[in-house]
Amino acid sequence: MNCTKCKTKAVIDLPRHNAAFCAPCFTTYARDQTAYAIKHERMFGRDDRILVAVSGGKDSLALWHVLLTLGYRADALYVDLGIPGYSAKSREKVERFAEAVARSHGAKLLIHTVQDEEGAGIKELSDLVHRPTCATCGTIKRYQFNKAAVEQDYDVMATGHNLDDEAARLLGNMLHWQEEYLDKQSPTLPASVEGFAKKVKPLYRLSERELAAYAVLNKIDYIVEECPMAKGSKMLLYKEVLNRLETESPGTKHRFYWGFLEKQAHAQPAASSMAEKDQALLHPCGICGQPTTGEICSYCKMMARAKTAGAESR
Ligand code: Q46
Ligand code: ZN
Numbered sequence: 001m002n003c004t005k006c007k008t009k010a011v012i013d014l015p016r017h018n019a020a021f022c023a024p025c026f027t028t029y030a031r032d033q034t035a036y037a038i039k040h041e042r043m044f045g046r047d048d049r050i051l052v053a054v055s056g057g058k059d060s061l062a063l064w065h066v067l068l069t070l071g072y073r074a075d076a077l078y079v080d081l082g083i084p085g086y087s088a089k090s091r092e093k094v095e096r097f098a099e100a101v102a103r104s105h106g107a108k109l110l111i112h113t114v115q116d117e118e119g120a121g122i123k124e125l126s127d128l129v130h131r132p133t134c135a136t137c138g139t140i141k142r143y144q145f146n147k148a149a150v151e152q153d154y155d156v157m158a159t160g161h162n163l164d165d166e167a168a169r170l171l172g173n174m175l176h177w178q179e180e181y182l183d184k185q186s187p188t189l190p191a192s193v194e195g196f197a198k199k200v201k202p203l204y205r206l207s208e209r210e211l212a213a214y215a216v217l218n219k220i221d222y223i224v225e226e227c228p229m230a231k232g233s234k235m236l237l238y239k240e241v242l243n244r245l246e247t248e249s250p251g252t253k254h255r256f257y258w259g260f261l262e263k264q265a266h267a268q269p270a271a272s273s274m275a276e277k278d279q280a281l282l283h284p285c286g287i288c289g290q291p292t293t294g295e296i297c298s299y300c301k302m303m304a305r306a307k308t309a310g311a312e313s314r
Contacts, residue, residue: 012213015250023217030214033205034066041188043200048155050074051197053145054097054109056090056223058215059160061097063203065220067158068105074158076102077148079141080113082121083228090223097220110152112144118303119310122229128309129302133229136302143299147290149197161201164208167253168238170260186264193282195291207253208239 003010003022010020014029021029037043044050050067054060054076067074078094081087091111098109115121118140120128126136149157166185173181191198203211215222230236245252284290285297292298 011217012210014210016207016246016254017251026213027217030062030206030210031066031070034063034202035070037187037202037205038200041186041200043158043188043202044072044156044198046072048073049153051110051145051149051152051154051157052076053141053157053159054078054094055160055227056093057160057226058220058222058224059162059165059203059208059211061093061160061220061222062211062214062218063158063160064097064102064107065218066214067202068102068107073107075108075110075154077110077112077145079144080111080115081137081140081227082113082115083123084121086223086225086228087121089225093221093223101220110148112148114140117144119306125302125306128306128313131302134233137229139298139302143290143297146197150195150290154197156198156200158200158202160203160211162203162206162208162211163253163257164239164242165235166201166204167242167257168235170257171238171242172234182264186261193291195282195284195289204257205254 001010001013001020002008003025004019005025005028006022008022011023012026013020019029050072052060052064052067052074054064055078060076064074064076076094076098078091080091094109098107102109114125118125122133122137122140125140126133129136145157148154166187170182170185172178173185187201187204189199206214214220242253242256281293282291285292285300286295287300287304288297290297290299294301296304
């Protein structure tokens with residue numbers, strides 16, 4: 001098997017593109033796909049300051065790496081969830097990458113430690129508020145990433161969601177006809193209201209397998225294990241089903257997700273009318289001031305509940 005571009009020995013085949021690449025041509029392919037996504041979806045420009053959400057996994061570290069090598073101004077934020085046996089390891093991977101790679105590009109790493117800031121690790125917090133761990137985690141991460149981006153004047157927040165993530169999420173939303181979520185499945189979500197950062201997913205054109213290959217070929221040391229809390233999640237099941245389809249019919253995942261994006265682009269109400277709709281529904285949280293549809297935002301409500309439950313159990 002030879003490289004489709006330079007005809008030397010290939011190291012990876014990409015049946016969905018009917019192509020194979022050697023290491024340097026594959027790295028170029030991955031960067032070109034990301035650069036195309038950034039431009040096509042109007043994610044950010046050369047002068048923008050980007051905050052990358054990093055977890056220590058292959059996708060987010062590959063994203064940080066690609067953005068820095070493409071010459072973007074990208075810092076990163078890591079949220080330490082305090083999961084025994086997992087968080088310490090993933091944090092170490094992120095800190096090492098920041099030290100070995102990001103620093104030479106002038107980029108910095110911000111760290112938010114849930115145990116210090118919210119008063120307990122994610123497991124204990126979710127027990128206190130009687131919510132599933134991943135729901136608690138989602139609320140905290142969304143809140144803290146947005147807060148950091150807005151308070152520290154980043155123009156945009158980037159996450160490492162890949163093609164597999166987005167196709168699986170789309171499948172889940174369609175199976176349950178969650179139309180309100182379908183509206184939010186675009187790779188660029190504008191900062192429609194004051195207090196909400198713009199959010200982008202520059203890796204939506206690259207698959208999980210391609211990102212693992214990018215990380216290995218570029219010597220990015222990442223945490224291979226998934227977060228232990230993900231075990232048994234519906235997303236993993238949807239990914240399995242889509243992988244089965246992909247094996248039988250290469251290109252299924254990208255046809256499914258990119259096809260959805262094309263249809264959505266034609267059907268999408270003008271960004272300004274969406275912004276007006278959002279603006280009408282949102283106002284500042286009575287405690288922290290971040291935009292919310294209720295009196296108090298879900299993060300502050302959760303923290304108040306955790307505090308009361310913590311005091312009662314003492
Ligand atoms: S990190 Fe958090 Fe995921 Fe772990 S606790 Fe669940 S939501 S599985 S992206
Ligand atoms: Zn609040």
